[in-house]
Amino acid sequence: MSDLPGIVVTGASGRMGQMLMRTISDSPRARLIGALERPGHDWIGQDVGVAMGGAELGIKVTDDPLEAFASAQAVIDFTAPAATVEFATITAQARCVHVIGTTGLSDSDIKKLDAAARHAVIVRAGNMSLGVNLLTQLTKRVAAALDEDFDIEVIEAHHNQKVDAPSGTALMLGEAAAEGRGVSLDNVSDRGRDGITGKRERGHIGFSAIRGGDIVGEHDVLFAAPGERIVLRHLATDRGIFARGALKAALWGIGRKPGAYDMLDVLGLNEN
Numbered sequence: 179m180s181d182l183p184g185i186v187v188t189g190a191s192g193r194m195g196q197m198l199m200r201t202i203s204d205s206p207r208a209r210l211i212g213a214l215e216r217p218g219h220d221w222i223g224q225d226v227g228v229a230m231g232g233a234e235l236g237i238k239v240t241d242d243p244l245e246a247f248a249s250a251q252a253v254i255d256f257t258a259p260a261a262t263v264e265f266a267t268i269t270a271q272a273r274c275v276h277v278i279g280t281t282g283l284s285d286s287d288i289k290k291l292d293a294a295a296r297h298a299v300i301v302r303a304g305n306m307s308l309g310v311n312l313l314t315q316l317t318k319r320v321a322a323a324l325d326e327d328f329d330i331e332v333i334e335a336h337h338n339q340k341v342d343a344p345s346g347t348a349l350m351l352g353e354a355a356a357e358g359r360g361v362s363l364d365n366v367s368d369r370g371r372d373g374i375t376g377k378r379e380r381g382h383i384g385f386s387a388i389r390g391g392d393i394v395g396e397h398d399v400l401f402a403a404p405g406e407r408i409v410l411r412h413l414a415t416d417r418g419i420f421a422r423g424a425l426k427a428a429l430w431g432i433g434r435k436p437g438a439y440d441m442l443d444v445l446g447l448n449e450n
């Protein structure tokens with residue numbers, strides 16, 4: 179029996195679930211000990227390796243989070259808001275690290291996660307890649323250096339199965355730009371322009387979402403002024419970047435004191 183930290187993946191059959199399980203299985207620093215899917219899913223009861231079309235891994239997919247999380251050191255969760263909020267209570271009871279990649283969370287969901295983080299380590303980010311987290315720092319610095327003559331727009335593109343907009347990443351970038359400007363994003367955010375919208379308001383931060391094909395994730399932060407434009411861009415071409423970040427977060431979180439952390443904490447990029 180290995181003493182490597184045991185990790186459970188939720189949303190096992192999903193795009194990220196499968197990528198996470200491959201990443202953990204290939205890692206010399208962790209072992210996959212559980213795979214969770216929603217009740218009624220046709221993977222329940224199957225060996226997860228076989229369900230993914232490969233060799234047996236000796237792990238049966240379950241729909242019981244209590245049982246799955248009981249012996250885990252960390253749970254990596256890229257599912258849906260309602261599921262993530264439910265799992266946060268159970269990971270807090272089980273005292274295991276909860277790494278959350280799920281996006282589309284409401285303010286009230288986030289309050290519930292913060293309550294759970296009083297008893298457990300939660301690491302949450304709308305994007306777990308090193309590149310995007312660096313880009314948030316750059317965005318904050320550029321926004322702080324420029325005045326409101328520069329209109330800020332966040333433009334994102336994702337695959338046609340994505341259910342939430344703006345993306346979690348776009349919101350992280352918008353927050354970073356607002357922070358750089360010393361304003362609250364809630365007060366300056368422009369989302370979903372359509373029809374006779376009136377002129378763009380000075381100081382606002384706009385969001386646009388493109389959905390199509392199999393785009394993994396593309397983000398531009400545009401600073402547009404009379405006579406010049408700056409574009410900060412991140413292009414994701416492989417979901418492995420998110421899975422590697424999530425595994426790093428899980429290992430980082432083990433043994434840490436309870437609290438709500440993000441990828442800047444994990445990567446040592448937090449300037450505060």
Ligand SMILES: NC(=O)c1ccc[n+]([C@@H]2O[C@H](COP(=O)([O-])OP(=O)(O)OC[C@H]3O[C@@H](n4cnc5c(N)ncnc54)[C@H](O)[C@@H]3O)[C@@H](O)[C@H]2O)c1
Pocket residue numbers: 188189190191192193194195214215216217219256257258261278279280281282303304305306307346420
């Ligand atoms: N933070 C990041 O770096 C990052 C990167 C990629 C995707 N995401 C986010 O991760 C989430 C999942 O993305 P995806 O592309 O893998 O989606 P997906 O639809 O392919 O997978 C989601 C999986 O969660 C499962 N699920 C839903 N409710 C469940 C429950 N109650 N119990 C167990 N499983 C449940 C679904 O059956 C599905 O298999 C989205 O919110 C997405 O935006 C975040």
Ligand SMILES: O=C(O)C1=N[C@H](C(=O)O)CCC1
Pocket residue numbers: 281304305336337340344345346347348394395
């Ligand atoms: O595929 C998705 O869904 C992604 N979601 C995250 C987001 O909302 O920003 C990260 C990129 C991929």
